[in-house]
Amino acid sequence: MLCRSSHTISLRSASSHGVGIRDIRNDRSLLAKRSVIASHKNPSKRRAPRFGGPSGSVAWGRIVGRSHPPRPAMKDYLHTQLRRVLDTFDAVPDDFEIELEAPARPEHGDLATNTALRLASVLGDNPRSIAETVAERLRAQVDPGRIKSVEVAGPGFVNFRYAQDYLFDGLADLLAEGDMFGRTDAGAGQRALVEYVSANPTGPLTVGHGRNAVLGDTIANLLAWTGYDVTREYYYNDAGRQMRVLAQSVRARYEALASDVPTRTMTLDDGTTVEVPENFPEDGYLGQYIVEIAEALHDEHGDALLSTDDLTPFRTAAEEAIFADIEQTLRRLDVKMDAFANEQDLYDAGRVQAVLDGLDEAGVTYEDEGALWLRTTEFGKEDDTVLVKQSGEPTYRTPDIAYHTTKSERGYDLMIDVFGADHHAAYPDVLNALDVLGYDADAVDIVLYQFVTLVRGGEPVKMSTRRANYITLDDLIDQVGADVTRFFFLMRSPGTHLNFDLELAEEESKENPVFYLQYAHARICSILDTAEEVGFSHDADADLSVLTHEEEIALIKELLRFPQELQNAAENRAPHFVPNYLRDVATAFSQFYDNCQIIGEEEELASARMRLALAAKTVLKNGLTVLGISAPRQM
């Protein structure tokens, strides 16, 4: 009796006039989250108001990408110069792509190109001699104020060395830009939607959700820093089986509180047993938080809810309580959301129906064994996929497709989904369906991350989701702190399986790489303060050209890479580039600090070094900000 579908699709009508949705439940969740979907009920409108808008999206903070055109990067400059040279060769194809990169070894210069090597077969000449010609022509046209030398080396590389004035100009720009340094405009004028977390409100966030949240939040930051107008969105399923079982779980606990209810013994997957109230669902949620929600309901309503068959009060109470918990956890991690979207609104707005109609019109669905199928075999899958179950209830995939159509219609140029590896089989269906329905599936980009395994002293931590005796994301933050948690999730590529050793994280938090970065920042703050206390000062027109020490030059070069690093990280959806780069910055600063004094030097040099230290602090601060990690003034 408790087990009624919220959404029943009649297949009889599906085959002829398109499916109809009988929505038995009209009393929508009372959640404070207002929907982004409700305002897009009209599918014919392909363009939605700019983000925020009448949807009244809920936010607790956002970063809006402010565009700040940087001075043309050296890479771009040399790219142009090289292109001009290549145009003087007849046989070079127009679409030949010039590659410029920073060599691994400093003796190979600051930038290098393999152009001659790659042209050897095309031009039928040996790479060395092509390189000589290219280098010679470049030398004749390149601005000596920017490029000090153009040399041929190795098998035929052309290596470039920066003129020192270029470095000093760059450093001055960096300082002038301050907390804007690093921002670029590749995404200017474009809108991006990043969907992440998207955990259903059935329990506390897990460590896996944490990886998702931190990855998504940081990718959103990166896009904002590269000029995109970014919206951060959380989607959850509140209309399906999961929430029903959740409500049933709460109800069973509530009944046990309100009256004497017989218990029964339930056997779990791992063979252990647990005593539950008689009416507790077979696949119910066993966590203590369910009991607490039931207790709160009982405190408020007494036994009054015993008489109703309606699950709504239980579901609503659970959803509200759990979402409050989830938001609290996300806040601790400084994970920001602009908007929430839910499944129920998609039904209410007719969007699920519209998808089924559209797919039907496209002829990619059929009815069999009482279910409605999507012909995924035509997209290269082994089997077709069920869209609507025999019970008349759509599978999660169907509203998922509908949700993505609403994203497209809201006019985003780029849509990123952050999914756990367990979703990799599902998202191709969504993309293919979008394509069939006439949406631009190419604008959707999926970031898949591998699972997190908690390890203690080399041994995997045994966790049972069923029992809810797992270490939650909150627990993890309690143990190692928000900064370490974020950093750990960000320092490795999403594609690699993450072994999170709790013992190591607790014991060695002092040795944790995140402290290395924070320490460098704090140290700079202290150095600058101390220098000022003893009477040194610096201002914007300090002469930077006195910075000629090897470590000073190396540090400047490292700092100037920052905008490009952020851009690479954003383009590749690879947040882990940033911690890796920042470690190099911190190292370069420490080496500078080790070799170069401020206090005790003559005033001009001291001022210039203070400016350089300030620049390093700026890059560390900005980088940590992108990562959502604090940059303390002292440690």
Next chain:
RNA sequence: GCGCCCGUAGCUCAGCUGGAUAGAGCAGCAGACUUCUAAUCUGCAGGCCGCAGGUUCGAAUCCUGCCGGGCGUGCCA
């Protein structure tokens, strides 16, 4: 079986849109604090880049086939 991810130093991982002598952190060994934060720095040691073929002037990187681990392959989400 099929699909996707992973396999690099003792450990955890970068590097993978092909480039020059394969890197970092931790662990190990040896050094550096009367000096602006030693949570730091310097040096040493540590590698058939899972295996075998192939493509290329050049392969950790691309292709094929194996081996090993993970995740999928639900009318669960």
